[in-house]
Amino acid sequence: MMDVADFLLLFFCAAVLGVGVVMTHRTLRVDAVKVQKYQLYKVRDDLVYLIASGKVSERDFIFQMLYPAANYFITHIASINLKTVVRTLEDARTKGVDPATEENMKRLKAELNRIKDEDVIQAVVGFYQAIMEILVQNSWLLRLITRHTVFMSAITKFAQLTKKMRSRSTQRRAYWFYREYESGAHGALAH
Numbered sequence: 001m002m003d004v005a006d007f008l009l010l011f012f013c014a015a016v017l018g019v020g021v022v023m024t025h026r027t028l029r030v031d032a033v034k035v036q037k038y039q040l041y042k043v044r045d046d047l048v049y050l051i052a053s054g055k056v057s058e059r060d061f062i063f064q065m066l067y068p069a070a071n072y073f074i075t076h077i078a079s080i081n082l083k084t085v086v087r088t089l090e091d092a093r094t095k096g097v098d099p100a101t102e103e104n105m106k107r108l109k110a111e112l113n114r115i116k117d118e119d120v121i122q123a124v125v126g127f128y129q130a131i132m133e134i135l136v137q138n139s140w141l142l143r144l145i146t147r148h149t150v151f152m153s154a155i156t157k158f159a160q161l162t163k164k165m166r167s168r169s170t171q172r173r174a175y176w177f178y179r180e181y182e183s184g185a186h187g188a189l190a191h
Contacts, residue, residue: 032080036134036137036138037080040074040134042126043126043127043130046119047063047066047070047123048067055117060111061111062112065104066108066124066127069092072095072097073131082135082174085174086173099128099184100128100177101180108187109188128184131177132181132185139171139174139175139178141174142171
């Protein structure tokens with residue numbers, strides 16, 4: 001039979017466990033933000049390497065589009081969560097810094113056809129994939145969709161039926177950005 005001391009000990013153990021879980025979650029979240037930003041730093045470093053190796057010029061559209069975009073996302077995403085990522089992507093689009101717009105994807109694809117270098121293609125694909133990974137890491141819906149193709153087709157159909165709705169949740173906007181960046185990555189590979 002448990003007495004008061006046992007209940008106090010049990011309560012103390014539960015409290016220590018709860019504090020440990022909260023502190024671990026906070027530490028992992030801080031590290032996750034760093035890891036996600038480092039994906040963008042890698043893209044930026046890859047672009048600088050392409051300039052240094054002479055595979056791309058600073059005047060090329062690939063560099064002029066992706067380097068400022070990587071810098072924009074690095075500097076404007078202070079804390080990474082789905083709302084801040086989606087808000088930053090929307091801001092980038094209104095400022096003309098988003099490489100996933102249809103016009104920018106066409107120009108990037110044309111430039112890739114002209115340059116035809118595997119390192120350049122991988123840098124462009126790396127940019128799109130970095131944004132896609134950041135979206136997936138911060139969205140439970142995108143994690144569900146990308147892991148289960150059954151959900152992807154159903155959600156895609158539902159999203160297309162309701163695309164014109166005024167009220168667009170953060171998850172829905174993240175889904176459409178994911179689709180656009182996925183299209184950009186596939187377009188760069190298929191140049």
